[in-house]
Amino acid sequence: MPASRSPLETLAVPTTHPLWAVNLATDFGDPLTIIDAAVNTATARALVERALKERGRSLSEVARVIVTHPHPRHLGLAGWIQTRSGAAVFLLERDWRWPWEESERTEQQATYLREHGLPERWIAAISGEQEEIRGQVAPLGQVSWLRPGQTLALGGSTYLVLALPGHEDGHLGLWCPERRFAVLGDVLGPG
Ligand SMILES: [Zn+2]
16 A cells, blocks of 8 residues: 555555546544445455555454445445445435436436537447446445534544535535545546
């Protein structure tokens, strides 16, 4: 795991997209916490298990998975981790549409891209990639809800739960005033 200036340790997990990785932020203390959960691929599963092992921890000890927003690259492994650990999976409280409920969104986006002149081969590639990663989201059991203004203990500090809509309605952020550090998911990113 690379050195990080973050008060939380980060792990870059490749996605099925050739240009993008997802940064998982992790508190290796107790309760053992993973923020965002990458795609559900054999590579991602192996990276997460290895990172935990390097810290003397195991998957079965994960107590919390906090998902900034349920896009496949952030939700993918949450159900897999939950099944193996009994971890609570937290998202901002909302009537979410889950990745497995959104196949019509691929067609809506294809129509939008077509209307704006994107070549059909690009539309097909983008649609295919999106369908593929939606299929890679592990089934998720019970979800626990977070609300804006709530606080969480992470890495020995207190973080404030923020609602940061834009990239996705209901996207959450975590802000630590003491460290002037924020976990922002995709608020400033592409995926
Ligand atoms: Zn996203």
